[in-house]
Amino acid sequence: MNVCKKLAQNLVLVLLVLFSASCAFDGRIHRSEAEADPFESINRPIFEFNYQFDKYILKPLAKGYRAITNQFIRERIHGIITNIKEPISMVNHLLQADPKATVVSLNRFVINSTLGLAGMFDVADGWGLKKEETGFNATLAHWCIKDGPYIVLPFWGPSTPRATVGLIADGFANPVYWATLNDANVRDKIIYSYAAVSSVSMREAALDIGDDLERNSVDFYATMRSAYLQNQSKLRCFNDDGSAGQTYDFDFGIEEEDAAFDEMEEE
Numbered sequence: 001m002n003v004c005k006k007l008a009q010n011l012v013l014v015l016l017v018l019f020s021a022s023c024a025f026d027g028r029i030h031r032s033e034a035e036a037d038p039f040e041s042i043n044r045p046i047f048e049f050n051y052q053f054d055k056y057i058l059k060p061l062a063k064g065y066r067a068i069t070n071q072f073i074r075e076r077i078h079g080i081i082t083n084i085k086e087p088i089s090m091v092n093h094l095l096q097a098d099p100k101a102t103v104v105s106l107n108r109f110v111i112n113s114t115l116g117l118a119g120m121f122d123v124a125d126g127w128g129l130k131k132e133e134t135g136f137n138a139t140l141a142h143w144c145i146k147d148g149p150y151i152v153l154p155f156w157g158p159s160t161p162r163a164t165v166g167l168i169a170d171g172f173a174n175p176v177y178w179a180t181l182n183d184a185n186v187r188d189k190i191i192y193s194y195a196a197v198s199s200v201s202m203r204e205a206a207l208d209i210g211d212d213l214e215r216n217s218v219d220f221y222a223t224m225r226s227a228y229l230q231n232q233s234k235l236r237c238f239n240d241d242g243s244a245g246q247t248y249d250f251d252f253g254i255e256e257e258d259a260a261f262d263e264m265e266e267e
Contacts, residue, residue: 036150036160036229043152047221050157054203062203074204076120081198083112083119088135088173095139096238101132136173137166141235150225158228 037043066074090105108124108131116123125131140162141147148161159167171177176194180187217223 036147037225038149039151043150043225044221046152046154047157047224049154050152051220053155058199058203059207061200062207065200065204066207074201077197077201078205079112079116079122080119081201082122082131082133083109083116084175084194085133085170086112086119087175088170089131089133091173092134092136092139092170093132095136096134096142101134104129104132135166136169137163138235140166142238144237144239147232150229158224160232163232 069077086105086109090102090109093099093101093105108129111124111127111129112119112122115121122131145162147163151159151161151164153159153164156167176191180190213223213227214220
């Protein structure tokens with residue numbers, strides 16, 4: 001754990017440097033791709049590393065997971081993972097000064113954790129309590145914090161300093177972290193197991209859409225960057241007029257997984 005803390009401290013220092021670099025840009029919280037990717041010469045090798053890691057490790061695991069399970073089982077596992085993350089949305093709705101959404105998230109977590117059997121079934125959705133997933137990145141954007149330059153994180157993928165800070169904050173808000181905080185004997189085992197299952201589940205849900213995107217891309221790096229940045233632009237500042245440019249109908253991270261599962265349920 002000392003090693004993890006040291007890595008976290010180093011990451012925070014790097015993010016501070018990147019945030020400082022972003023101050024050279026104008027006051028907009030979103031910018032054009034040419035302005036947003038000043039570290040392309042560094043990002044591309046990291047992107048290639050992630051691509052190879054995905055090709056030879058994560059993607060085969062996702063295909064194996066799909067092969068040994070059926071859609072029903074995958075939806076139940078996805079439901080549990082989504083339910084675990086509901087308190088993250090609840091906290092961030094509160095930080096975004098949205099009491100109605102905060103109460104909805106709280107009720108969803110209580111109902112699905114009990115009647116929904118730990119989230120395997122989204123009972124709350126059937127009662128009209130719709131999922132409104134959000135995170136600390138969206139909270140920072142809501143309060144008009146600039147996203148900073150585009151970066152590619154090892155193993156994780158497309159990000160920005162703001163999104164990376166949000167990722168770390170959401171990790172600390174995750175109930176899995178708090179549930180294992182005082183039990184050093186099982187903490188690492190549970191956290192790493194949870195991260196592994198979440199990653200494989202997320203990657204399995206994105207198998208088809210990821211393959212289509214790569215197949216239709218001349219420059220896969222540029223396509224992923226464009227898709228990510230345009231999805232980031234959907235996060236609005238509270239005093240924004242709401243206008244936005246054209247965006248890809250393609251999400252990353254858990255949003256990507258949720259979209260894939262929603263499509264399954266509609267079929």
